[in-house]
Amino acid sequence: MPDKHAEQKPKYTLERQIPGAFEGETVTRRRFMTASAHTAGAIGAAAFALPSLGFALGPIFKSTPVRWESVGPVDMFSEDNYIPVVLTLNPTIGEAGKTTVYVRKFNATIDTDPYDRNTPYIAISSRCAHLGCPVRWVDAAERFICPCHGGVYDLLGRRVGGPPVRPLDRFYTRVNKDSEVELGPRFSVNSELRRFSPRDPGEPLDGIGQYLYPSRPGAQKL
Amino acid sequence: MPKLPKLPAPPVPSALQAPPPRPGDGNGRAAPADHAKHAGRTLVDWVDERTSLSGGVRWMLFRKVPKGTNWFYTLGSATMFVFLSQAVTGVFLAMYYRPDPSGGAYESIRYVTNDVFLGQFVRGMHKWGSSVMVILVFLHMGRTFFFGAYKYPRELNWVIGVVLLILTMVMSFTGYLLPFDQRAYWATIVGVNINGTGPLIGPYLSDFLRGGPEFGATTLSRFYAIHMLLVPGLLAALIGAHLYLVAKLGTTAPPWLKAEEPPELREAEV
Numbered sequence: 429m430p431d432k433h434a435e436q437k438p439k440y441t442l443e444r445q446i447p448g449a450f451e452g453e454t455v456t457r458r459r460f461m462t463a464s465a466h467t468a469g470a471i472g473a474a475a476f477a478l479p480s481l482g483f484a485l486g487p488i489f490k491s492t493p494v495r496w497e498s499v500g501p502v503d504m505f506s507e508d509n510y511i512p513v514v515l516t517l518n519p520t521i522g523e524a525g526k527t528t529v530y531v532r533k534f535n536a537t538i539d540t541d542p543y544d545r546n547t548p549y550i551a552i553s554s555r556c557a558h559l560g561c562p563v564r565w566v567d568a569a570e571r572f573i574c575p576c577h578g579g580v581y582d583l584l585g586r587r588v589g590g591p592p593v594r595p596l597d598r599f600y601t602r603v604n605k606d607s608e609v610e611l612g613p614r615f616s617v618n619s620e621l622r623r624f625s626p627r628d629p630g631e632p633l634d635g636i637g638q639y640l641y642p643s644r645p646g647a648q649k650l
Numbered sequence: 651m652p653k654l655p656k657l658p659a660p661p662v663p664s665a666l667q668a669p670p671p672r673p674g675d676g677n678g679r680a681a682p683a684d685h686a687k688h689a690g691r692t693l694v695d696w697v698d699e700r701t702s703l704s705g706g707v708r709w710m711l712f713r714k715v716p717k718g719t720n721w722f723y724t725l726g727s728a729t730m731f732v733f734l735s736q737a738v739t740g741v742f743l744a745m746y747y748r749p750d751p752s753g754g755a756y757e758s759i760r761y762v763t764n765d766v767f768l769g770q771f772v773r774g775m776h777k778w779g780s781s782v783m784v785i786l787v788f789l790h791m792g793r794t795f796f797f798g799a800y801k802y803p804r805e806l807n808w809v810i811g812v813v814l815l816i817l818t819m820v821m822s823f824t825g826y827l828l829p830f831d832q833r834a835y836w837a838t839i840v841g842v843n844i845n846g847t848g849p850l851i852g853p854y855l856s857d858f859l860r861g862g863p864e865f866g867a868t869t870l871s872r873f874y875a876i877h878m879l880l881v882p883g884l885l886a887a888l889i890g891a892h893l894y895l896v897a898k899l900g901t902t903a904p905p906w907l908k909a910e911e912p913p914e915l916r917e918a919e920v
Contacts, residue, residue, distance in 0.1 A: 487868065488857040520867045521751040524835055559840040576840070626863065628846040628856050640849040644863055 491646035498608040499531065505549060505609060507535040510565045512554075515599070515611055528554040529599055529611060530565050530572075538583060541621040549601035551611050552585045557592040560629040572596060586619065593632035594618055654708050709897065716903035722797070723901060725790040730889060732783040736821075737882060739776040747828065749874040751867045755830035780822050787818050799902040807895040810888055817885050824877035827870060838873070839865060 441449035441456055499513040510530035518525030530552045539550060552572070554562045561576035571588065572581035580589035585596035600612035614626040618633035624643070627633065631641035685692075698704045715723075746766060748758040762769040791811065794800055800808040827838040842865075846856035861868030903909075 485858060487860075487862040488854055490862065492863055517864050518866045521865075522753060524751060524830075524865065559843040561836065561840065628853060629843045630847040631853065641846075641853055642850070644853060644857060646863070 489645045492613075494613055496602070496604075496610045496612050498604065498606075498610050499529070500609055502603060502607050502609055505531050505533050507533045509567070510552070512565070513611075528562060530554060531601070531609065531611070541584075543617070543621050543623055547601060548603055549609050550584075551599040551601050553597035553599060553614060555597060555629060557587070557594045557596055557629050558590065563596065584621065585617075586621070593630060593637070594627075594634070595621065597626065654705060655712055657708075657712070710893075713897060713900065715901055716907070718904045718907040719901065720904065722793045722904075725786060725793050726896070729783060729786040729790050730893075732779055732786055733885065733889065736776060736779050736783060737886075739772050739779065740878065740882075742772055743776055744878055747874075749828070749871045751830065751870045755828065755870060759829045759831075780825060783818060784822060787815055791815065796905075797902060798905055804895070804899055804902075807892060807899070810892050810895070814885065814888050814892065817881050817888070820881050821877060821885070824873040824881070827873045828877065830870060835865075838869070 438444050439454055441453045442451060446456060497515055499515065500511075505511050510532050512528050513531055514526050515529045516526050532550055534544070534547055534550060539547070544550070554564070554572075556563045556574040556576065556579050558574065558577055558579045561574050563572040563574045563579065563581065565571075566573050570583055572585065573579070574590065574592070578590040579587065579592040581592070581596050582588050585598065587593075587595060595617050597614050597616050599614055602610050602612065604610050616624045616627045616633060618624065618638070624633050624638060625647035627641055627643070631637065633641070694704075743762065746758055746762045746769070748754040750758075759773070762773050764770070794808065794811070823841055826841075827834045842856050842859050845859060846852045848855065857863060859869070859872065860866065861872050
């Protein structure tokens with residue numbers, strides 16, 4: 429079979445006997461028109477495709493505003509037991525935007541980890557660190573227990589059994605001028621209770637976990 | 651191009667068939683009754699003369715199939731039939747559904763189920779049909795695998811089939827949220843978090859699906875758009891490609907059937 433590419437055409441259009449060729453011209457007008465049409469088409473397609481893509485991907489990069497919400501007076505909470513409070517994460521979607529948080533007062537004999545110093549209250553998220561089901565504080569067992577896949581956590585929210593990959597998330601706490609406990613943004617902790625920006629459930633934070641599951645671009649450091 | 655086979659004659663006994671028109675009947679002209687009788691054929695001819703569609707239809711439908719073709723070969727068209735049923739019932743469910751996360755979505759589904767005439771039936775077809783579709787997809791995949799129908803030259807059709815399988819799962823996942831009851835909510839929380847466990851891109855994929863770091867108002871509308879616009883279009887286009895390749899490459903004979911040796915290669919005659 430003859431190779432149609434073997435035959436070398438002259439570089440210049442003038443030497444190829446093309447009518448109306450200019451001196452030093454290497455691109456035929458047909459090829460130039462084809463390339464122009466393709467470029468115009470690509471620009472036209474990008475003009476609607478790129479904004480649409482950015483529109484769909486935008487929420488990944490959006491930073492969420494910091495909300496502080498009062499959950500009750502300071503004397504409602506004790507040092508040795510958790511009180512469940514309801515916190516609104518998203519005020520626009522009714523019941524689906526609310527979550528339960530377990531709050532107790534800071535207790536120097538239990539909360540010995542250096543990261544917990546200067547925290548007036550300990551607020552533990554009920555979102556299981558396995559896949560996000562709601563955990564429940566069981567008084568008799570002194571454990572947080574997840575109904576979905578059997579995750580078990582101790583008093584500090586550290587995993588003691590089941591599939592979760594890290595301790596329960598926590599919320600920042602503060603006391604406002606009316607002596608009410610306020611809960612702020614969520615943060616995640618690794619097994620040593622070191623703080624990280626909030627991660628989704630199922631994402632480990634020990635070892636290389638914090639690099640495999642990077643912080644979201646919009647996360648704010650407090 | 652090989653000559654296309656003719657349509658088979660309908661199995662009517664010759665005694666019952668109408669005699670061919672004789673020249674001179676009705677003064678040589680077609681009576682209005684004759685026009686009416688041939689209206690269907692005239693219409694088809696009119697379209698075919700302008701589109702040449704009949705060749706494509708015959709190419710698609712009147713193919714030679716190998717000896718031994720059996721009921722297992724119907725699983726693919728069964729899956730497509732369920733897809734069409736899902737598409738039709740889905741379009742009509744969309745006439746009532748409201749993707750409103752603050753109670754409207756649940757209320758609209760309750761309205762369809764309890765109050766709309768035949769609403770429970772149509773919604774039931776859509777709901778159970780989704781499970782039937784997943785089951786049929788897997789049976790069809792098993793047939794293809796065990797009959798060795800994925801081998802050369804049909805590898806690309808296997809790849810398209812795998813994409814169709816994934817898209818079917820995406821449809822099941824996104825459709826699960828739409829009733830917006832407790833089960834839908836928690837199943838979606840768990841499903842999105844399973845997505846997030848994929849390293850590096852997992853967290854970003856989760857944020858894309860939820861439309862933010864937490865489950866919110868956009869999550870439902872996103873799932874709705876993916877469920878009724880994005881994926882069905884892709885599914886329909888890929889089913890078209892899948893069918894084109896089936897018609898072009900033909901189906902395989904079942905593996906227990908040995909190829910007949912051509913007579914000139916039989917040992918006794920050599």
